[in-house]
Amino acid sequence: MVRFKNKLTLTGTATMAALFLGMNASAARMDMVDVSNNNGYMSMAEYTSMRNEFGVKAVTAKISEGGTYKDPYAASNIANVQAAGMYINGYHFARYATKAQAIIEADFAGKTAKAAGLPVGAVLATDVEAEEQNSQSQATNDRNNAAFMKEIQKFGYRADIYTSGSWANNKMTIKDKTGWIAAYPYVVNGKNWYSTNHAWQWSSTAKFRISYGGFDVSQLNSNYYTAGQKSTIKPTNKDAVKANNRKANKNIYKPASSVKWVKESKTYTLKTAVKLRTGASTSSNTITILPAGDTVKTDRAIIQGGYRWVRQPRFYGYGYLATGPASNTLEYVKSGATHTYYTVKSGDSWWEIAQRNGLNMTSLASQNGKSIYTTIYPGQRLVVW
Incomplete structure (x- = not known):
């Protein structure tokens, strides 16, 4: 979920053609975007563009990491997403390796989210993809994740797990009707990957008209990330949403020519x-x-x-x-x-x-x-x- 952003001045309509780089995702929609400090400051206008022109419904902002790091842009992201009339959620980048550490990190994340203005009822997911969890057994990761999610609910937030497709039900258990799974296939061929989970993050290279840099974009397969809050989400340019989705779903990915046996x-x-x-x-x-x-x-x-x-x-x-x-x-x-x-x-x-x-x-x-x-x-x- 770490992203790097280089904001540039955008003029004219030429950039409308360069919306997404990456892959064919014929089943995928741009329902949710996640952001962090590495995207830099994101204005209300940028989020409004995502909503009106791309049909983005929800944004999930990084809140914290480990037991000490607070994302400096969490408060502005939360405020500007809400001002743009979209659903806002948060995520915590997990560093825990024990149950005790998971509870400590959940308390830290919950308090940080409250201070940043994350509304009660939002999802505060645990992002589990670090070296600390890679060295643990599936049973240990399941125990730690359960402890984090139970603790985070004490702050009024709904819990979920974000992880990669290669870790789901391997490094940790992700049951049906739960989970936010990242997997970036070459070709989707009409298949809705992880359709039984809450969300499928299908690209890490999304580009939006007035925002530069690569963004994670996800398709929502349930209303979990758009529930528990009031929202005025209504894309005002439906033709643009359709056109931009068509461009995003074109098969423009070509494997590098240097890939060899x-x-x-x-x-x-x-x-x-x-x-x-x-x-x-x-x-x-x-x-x-x-x-x-x-x-x-x-x-x-x-x-x-x-x-x-x-x-x-x-x-x-x-x-x-x-x-x-x-x-x-x-x-x-x-x-x-x-x-x-x-x-x-x-x-x-x-x-x-x-x-x-x-x-x-x-x-x-x-x-x-x-x-x-x-x-x-x-x-x-x-x-x-």
Whole structure:
């Protein structure tokens, strides 16, 4: 959820064509945007533009992080979103690793939200995607998240969990009719990802007409983030909303031309039946269907066509199979599969590490339980395969 913003003066209508960069999201709507200090000061006019021209209904503003950090723009974001007639919610970036720490952070977040003016009835979600939770068991994270959410409700706020698709029901339990899940696929193909959860964050590169920089944008699959408050939300330019949604949903994403097959010597055990194909494409002919429990030895891998593909040497040539969608690269493989790790060096970026390993950087970040805006540090180990 960390965003960087560079405000520029906008003139004319030329910028209307550059609304979104990123991906095809034919099922996705721009219902909710989240903001933090890294977006800088956001005016009422900017939020009004989001509402009138893009159909944004709700904004979720960063309130706090850990046990000491207060977002300096929380109060102005809350006030300006409300002035624009939109629903306002908040989120706390979690650093807790124990139940006691979760309660302390919830108390800090609740008090900070009250001071910043977050109205009673709003959602105050816990953003769980940090190294502190990555090293915990699912049971421990579930216990800590439950403690945070129970405590936050004492302040009159409704609770929820934000996390990545690769962490949901892996690093922590996210039940149906709960949760705000981030997953940035190559191609949605009409599929409404995470339709049984409250919200699906489908892009981190949204651009709005009078606001510069990349924004997280989510589709709401329930009224959870638009309940408990009064709102005058009514997009006044319905034609613009339709046009901007059409432009946002165009298939303008093109994988980097430099993405190539990389060496991989692995043995995977399948947890579901997978088609072995003559090529790395869902349109390639099927050689056979490998049953669940079968083991597959590979020598190459690539992110291509929305999937992570691996190559299996065979007596006659090769077979190709997907280990899962690019945003969740081991969905079809048992979690016990071994990984290849890369140790972050000084000066590295998500883009550089991804290019070096033949990956898409959003997929690389997602399979490590992070977003491309999460800060990485020298010495960290990242899963690259």
